[in-house]
Amino acid sequence: MKNFAELIKALDSSNKTSVKVDALTEYFHNAGDTDRVWTIAILSHRRPPRPVNTTLLRIWAAELANIPLWLFEESYHIVGDLAETIALVIPVSKNHSEKTLTEYVQEMIALKKKSDEEKREYLRTNWLALNYYERFVFTKLITGSFRIGVSQKLMTRALSKATGLDEDLLAYKLMGEWDPNRITFQNLVMEERAEDYLSKPYPFYLAYAIEGEPESLGNCADWAAEHKWDGIRSQTIIRKGGLYVWSRGEELVTDKYPEFNSFLGVIPDGTVIDGEILPWIDGNIGSFNDLQTRIGRKTVSAALLKKTPVIIKAYDLLEWQGEDIRQKPYTERRQLLEELYGAVKDYELPLQLSDQVDFGCWDDIIMEREKARELRSEGLMFKRKDSPYLVGRKKGDWWKWKLDPFSIDAVLTYAMRGSGRRAALFTDYTFALWETKEDGTKELVTFAKAYSGLTDAEFRMVDDFIKKNTLDRFGPVRSVTPKLVFEIGFEGISLSGRHKSGVATRFPRILRWRTDKTIEDANTLDDLKAMIPK
Secondary structure (H helix, E strand, O other), rough: OOHHHHHHHHHOOHHEEEEEEEHHHHHHHHHHHHHHHHHHHHHOOOOOOOOOOOHHHHHHHHHHHHOOOOHHHHHHHHHHHHHHHHHHHOOOOOOOOOOHHHHHHHHHHOOOOOOHHHHHHHHHHHHHHOOHHHHHHHHHHHHOOOOOOOOOHHHHHHHHHHOOHHHHHHHHHHHOOOOOHHHHHHHHHHHHOOOOOOOOOOOOOOOOEOOOHHHHHHHHHHHHEEEEOEEEEEEEEEEOOOOEEOOOOOOOOOOOOOHHHHHHHOOOOOOOOOOOOOOOOEEEEHHHHHHHHHOOOOOHHHHHEEEEEEEEEEEEEEEOEEEOOOOOHHHHHHHHHHHHHHHHHHOOOOOOEEEEEOOOOOHHHHHHHHHOOOHOOOEEEEEEEOOOOEEEEOOOOOEEEEEOOOEEEEEEEEEOOOOOOHOOOOEEEEEEEEOOOOOOOEEEEEEEEOOOOOOOOHHHHHHHHHHHHHEEOOOOOEEEEEOOOOEEOOEEEEEEEOOOOEEEEEEOOEEEEOOOOOOOOOOOOOHHHHHOOO
16 A cells, blocks of 8 residues: 555656656556556546445544544535545554555455444544555545546556557557456456457547637548537447447446347447447437436336437447458548448448538538537537547547537526635536516526636635625535626536426536626526527
């Protein structure tokens, strides 16, 4: 644990990629094999399940620190991170543990089945036996919310430097389902076994956003274009009679979409399709809100399958007849995809081809982008015709040109403190719009939350206003005098029975502070509902 804690401290202490890669490389050189496996698992979000709920953690930490719970809660709201708060309030220790990361993780897994008193004693013993940073890392693991500023790509780069293996190969090896409790470092990283790859997807290729206009891409004849669909990016794999559906988040979701079992026996073995899972309701693409009814369900009922069927919009072919074809030019892969689709389309599969946009040059494509919302797309994708299918986010060959966001002027009504460097400021806001009641009176109705889009100086000014204009407190939440108006942007909108406003917005954020407007100038809930695509 000492070495792992020192690694996390090094990663947390710098914003420089080179420093983080060097720290990880040194760690992977020196750590034991089981600790290396668990480190890879933790940094790629394969954490052990949380053994203790956070309410008990707060109570027991306050007891050990000999402070009242209300003071711990106030400290937590200021610090903004539970593990950091616990590490700070518990008496200082200069000790460090000789146990390995693996030993601690195994103890945490076993702890889940123990009584509350056994959990309390385990935590007290270890909190007092660890120094500040070890205690912080230990508690992070206990909470199950271990987030650190390291991407999968950065970790893979360091592992490549430590092992001498190719980055793309490592990215491939680390994808898919593997259990850090059962796999060795040799099996996971070093060995080359064909059967391990049967269900594994390829690393996804991601696009950069265009800054400005598409003319910056150069000669339009070099580019293919299609719509950017708003669903779940996926790879559908058919190998040796098996079907495997992976999301971009490296989650195996085959059982969530039983419709796709119809691909077996029709689409040939040795096929991997890159595409988007979309709701397909009454012959039309539904909203992302419709798709959310399918996400996270442990079981998919017959009623849900009927209410919200799904399809795959296919836009690339990564493997064909068992051959990895990612290095072929995009136009060749696309031709093979079109031939595949043409051969199976009469089987009425939940599979559609993402049509390419026929355009002469950039003026034509601007007009096509304007149709995106009525087609339920987010905008357009541009792919260089001779481009291979690369790994991760690479500039040059794939670009996305999203629609400008929806926007509406709303009133700030509630606020919470932020986290990290903004933990001392109120930066997490709730916004409302006007609704006219039957008796003609108007009230503000909550519709969205947002916490990004202002400058540091603006956040400080809003924080000052909130502290001086608090109407009431509900735990960490403050009710604020309705006076400030902000322009709120969002990517999508749909009706929702789960929200008080009756509307769900997708990716809300602050576009600007409307200091030129009073709350009477803010928009209404009817204005918001009028934006919902028909």
